[in-house]
Amino acid sequence: MKIKAIITGATGMVGEGVLLECLQNPDVESVLVISRKTCGVTHTKLKEIIHQDFFNLSPIRMQLVGYNACYFCLGVSSVGMDQETYYRLTYTLTLHVADVLSELNSDMTFCYVSGGGTDSAEKSRMHWARVKGKTENDLMKLPFKAAFAFRPGFIKKLEGQQYVHKFYKYINWLFPIGRFLAPGGFCTMKELAHGMMQVTLQGYKTRVLEGKDIIAAGKAHMGVQ
Template sequence: MTLKIIITGTTGMVGEGVMQRCLDNPKVEKVLAISRKPNGHQHPKLEELIHSDFMDLDSIESQLTGYDACYFCAGISSMGISKEDYEKITYDLTLSFAATLAKLNPQMTFTYVSGQGTDGTEQGKSHWARTKGKTENDLRKLPFKAVYAYRPGMMKPLPGAIHVISYYKYFAWLYPIGRALYSNAFNTLAEVGDSMLFVSTNEYDKFILNGKEITATAEKLVTSSK
């Protein structure tokens, strides 16, 4: 089975890393990267779709059919913006985008990158964590084949990445120490990408994937490819 995959957030570190891993996998036939600006990458399997308004996909719906999976890696920090704007970008935009894909591709697997600390109860004190939790929970209600919520902590970029978050460059030396001491909070972006490919092609019984689940499913993909 080959996969046709839609990826958002490829102008950011997570989406770029997931995209790189998908493009390197021989079982991936095509990657459609949807973003507001070019991501700076070229590849025979990569198609870029530049679209300014993720809340309104009417004009590009015809280009979004026939896909097996969507890896939603777009996101924004809650720092420096109002609660209303954070909810609009994190919840409203994500659900609107996903609802369109569910209508067009009901057999699609949808994976959403929320992050470590997300509050699935929607009852905690942290606004960003509650908002992410509500987004996870309501995505699960959409009529996809399967939905998975990814909660990685610190992630190690792939070689050749051009969209690395600035502070990761300064704290990269912490990664091997953190991985050894607290493996659930440290993943490579290769693992995140491989894990998404695994859950897209295999039945997986957990909705939420923390660091350890991401590592385990990534290892299963590698093992099954040998």
């Protein structure tokens, strides 16, 4: 099976990294990026749709047919954002997109980039952790072939990425130390992207992938021990 993937969030660090790895991997046949602005990448595998309103996919609905994977990397930080807006942009938007895709592509594997510390029980004192948990739980109720939640902690960027937070140049040196002391909390962008490809092609033992699972799945796809 070849992967035909839809990627959201390609103008953010995670989405861009996943996109770049997919374009270079022979297991991926084609990629559709849906974004509010161009991702700035050109490739023979890549098609891009510029679309402003993710709450209304009707104008592009039929262009979303024929894909067997979605790597949903679109997300916002809860810092400085009121709870209602965060819920709308995290839960409501994600579920709307996923609902449309599950109707159009019954053989799709949906990979949602969540985050370390997400609360599946939806009872955390932290609002963002409850919202992410509810998002994960309800995604897995949709009629996809499979749905997975990825919960990375610190992610080491790819060389040459353009959509990266400025503070990364000050803290990237922490990665090897963190990986040694707390390996589950530190993964590479390559491991994350390849982990998504791995679960699309082979599935995984759990539907929620914590840091160590992301690393294991990524290494399995790359053939690394």
